[in-house]
Amino acid sequence: MTGGWRALLRLYAVQGTWNYERMLGVGMGYAAEPLLEDLKTVDPVRHSEAVVRSTEFFNCNPNLAGLALGATARAEYEAVPGAQIARLRTALCSPLGALGDELFWTGAVPALIGLALAAVVLGAGWWAIGGLLVIYNLFRLGTGIWALRTGYDAGMKVGSAIAASWVPRAVGRIGLVAGFTIGLAIPMVAVWFLRGFGWAGGLGAAALGAVGVAVTRWFGPWLTSVRFTLIAMLLLLVFRWMGL
Amino acid sequence: MSELPPYGLVILIAWGTLTALDLVSVPQGLLSRPLVAGSVAGWLAGDLEAGIRVGVLFECFALDVLPIGAVRYPDYGPATVVATALAAGAPWEFGLGPSVALGLVLAILGGWSLQYVRRWNARAIQQRAAALAAGEGSAIRLLQYGGLVRDGVRGAALTSVGLAVAAMIALHVPLDRRTAVGLSLIAIGGAISAAVSGALRSAGQGARLRWLIGGVGVGLLVAILA
Numbered sequence: 517m518t519g520g521w522r523a524l525l526r527l528y529a530v531q532g533t534w535n536y537e538r539m540l541g542v543g544m545g546y547a548a549e550p551l552l553e554d555l556k557t558v559d560p561v562r563h564s565e566a567v568v569r570s571t572e573f574f575n576c577n578p579n580l581a582g583l584a585l586g587a588t589a590r591a592e593y594e595a596v597p598g599a600q601i602a603r604l605r606t607a608l609c610s611p612l613g614a615l616g617d618e619l620f621w622t623g624a625v626p627a628l629i630g631l632a633l634a635a636v637v638l639g640a641g642w643w644a645i646g647g648l649l650v651i652y653n654l655f656r657l658g659t660g661i662w663a664l665r666t667g668y669d670a671g672m673k674v675g676s677a678i679a680a681s682w683v684p685r686a687v688g689r690i691g692l693v694a695g696f697t698i699g700l701a702i703p704m705v706a707v708w709f710l711r712g713f714g715w716a717g718g719l720g721a722a723a724l725g726a727v728g729v730a731v732t733r734w735f736g737p738w739l740t741s742v743r744f745t746l747i748a749m750l751l752l753l754v755f756r757w758m759g760l
Numbered sequence: 761m762s763e764l765p766p767y768g769l770v771i772l773i774a775w776g777t778l779t780a781l782d783l784v785s786v787p788q789g790l791l792s793r794p795l796v797a798g799s800v801a802g803w804l805a806g807d808l809e810a811g812i813r814v815g816v817l818f819e820c821f822a823l824d825v826l827p828i829g830a831v832r833y834p835d836y837g838p839a840t841v842v843a844t845a846l847a848a849g850a851p852w853e854f855g856l857g858p859s860v861a862l863g864l865v866l867a868i869l870g871g872w873s874l875q876y877v878r879r880w881n882a883r884a885i886q887q888r889a890a891a892l893a894a895g896e897g898s899a900i901r902l903l904q905y906g907g908l909v910r911d912g913v914r915g916a917a918l919t920s921v922g923l924a925v926a927a928m929i930a931l932h933v934p935l936d937r938r939t940a941v942g943l944s945l946i947a948i949g950g951a952i953s954a955a956v957s958g959a960l961r962s963a964g965q966g967a968r969l970r971w972l973i974g975g976v977g978v979g980l981l982v983a984i985l986a
Contacts, residue, residue, distance in 0.1 A: 532785045532911070533885070533904050538885060542885060542903050542907075564894070567897060568895045571892050571900060622962050625790070634982075638982075649791075695962070695970075695972040696978075699974065699977075700978055701955075702956060702959065705955070720945055721952070722949065724945070724950070728953025728954070729960070732953065745821075745950025748946045752943060
C-alpha cells in the first residue's frame with residue numbers, strides 16, 4: 517500500500533472540513549490523495565474519477581474512517597465500477613458510525629475518563645492525565661493502523677472483514693467497563709468537592725444535583741444541565757441582590 | 761485571577777486554540793477534554809490546583825455530551841482554559857462558581873461558533889464545486905487547510921474574548937463570600953446532575969446499567985474510606 521502512512525496521518529484531520537452537506541467527504545478526499553497517487557501514472561482518467569468519488573458525501577466515526585478509505589482505494593485499483601464503489605461508501609456510513617461511536621464515544625473515552633477522574637481524586641495528578649492521553653492515543657493509533665490495513669486488504673469484502681474482526685466483540689465489553697468507571701468516578705468526585713463545604717453545603721449541592729437530573733429529564737432536550745446550572749446561578753444572584 | 765505576563769497570555773490563547781481544534785478538526789487526541797485542558801491551563805496560569813478542580817468539574821458537564829453524528833454540543837476546551845485562568849490565584853471554594861458560570865456561557869458560545877464554521881466550510885466547498893467535480897487535488901487541499909484555519913481562528917477568538925471578559929470580571933465584579941460559595945455549590949450540583957444524566961442515558965436499561973450501579977457502589981465505598 518503506497519502512501520499508507522501519509523494517509524493515516526491525514527486521517528487525523530479527516531473532520532477538518534466538516535460541514536452539513538458532505539460531512540467528512542472532503543476530509544476523506546484529502547486522506548485518499550496519497551493512496552491514489554500510483555493510479556495517476558497507471559490510469560489518469562480513472563485517477564480523476566477516483567478523486568472526485570473520494571470527496572463526495574461521507575459520514576462515519578472518524579476513528580474507523582480508515583476502513584472505508586482503505587477499502588475504496590483498493591477497489592479503485594481493482595477497477596471496480598464507480599457506481600459499485602459509491603454504493604460501498606454509502607453502505608459503510610451507518611455501520612462504521614455505529615461501531616465507532618460505541619467503541620470510542622460511549623466506550624473507550626468514558627471508560628478512560630472515569631478512571632482518570634477517580635485517579636485524580638485519589639491524588640494521582642499528572643500521572644492520571646498523562647496516562648489518559650497515552651493510553652487513549654495508543655489505542656486510537658493502533659485502531660487507525662488496523663482499520664486502514666484491513667480496509668485495503670479486504671477491498672469490496674470489507675463488510676465481512678469488519679464482522680469477523682475484534683471490533684463487534686470489543687464494543688459489547690467496553691461499554692460495560694465505561695459504565696463501571698463512570699459510576700466509580702461520580703461519587704468520588706462529588707465527595708471530593710463537597711467535603712470542603714460541610715454537611716449543609718454538601719446536602720444542598722447534592723439536592724440540587726438530584727433536582728437537575730429530574731428536571732433535565734422532564735424538560736429536555738431544551739433544558740440541558742448547562743442551562744439548568746446557569747438558571748440556578750442567575751436565581752442566586754437575583755436573590756442575593758434582593759438581600760435574601 | 762492571577763496576573764499573567766503578555767507571553768503567558770499568548771501561551772494560554774495558543775493552548776485554548778489547540779483545544780478548540782482538537783474537539784473536531786485535528787487531532788482529536790483528548791486535548792479538548794476539560795480534565796486535560798484545565799490541568800494544563802492551571803499549570804500555565806501558575807495554579808495547578810485550580811486547573812484540576814475546574815477541569816474535573818467541566819469534565820462532569822462534558823460527560824453529558826455524546827458527539828454522535830451531526831449533534832450540536834458545547835465546546836468545553838477553550839471554556840475550561842478561560843475558566844481556569846479566572847479561578848487561578850483564589851481559594852477554589854470561592855473561585856469555582858464565578859469561573860464555571862463564565863465557562864459555561866463560553867462553552868455555549870463555542871458550540872454556536874462551531875455551527876458557524878461548519879456553514880462557512882459548506883460555502884467554501886460550494887465555491888470550489890467545479891474544481892472538486894474536476895478532481896483537482898489542489899482544491900481539496902485548499903479546502904482542507906481553509907477549514908483548519910477557520911476552526912483555529914474560532915478557537916483563538918473564543919479564548920481571547922473569554923480571557924478579556926475574565927479580566928473584566930476579576931477587576932469589576934466583586935462578590936461577597938456567601939455569594940461566591942453559593943455559586944460554587946450550584947456549579948458542583950449542576951456538574952453532578954450533568955454527569956448522572958449522561959451516565960444514565962448512556963447506560964440505558966441493560967447490563968451497562970447494572971455495571972454503572974456497581975461502579976457507584978464501589979465509588980461510594982472508596983470515597984468514604986479515602
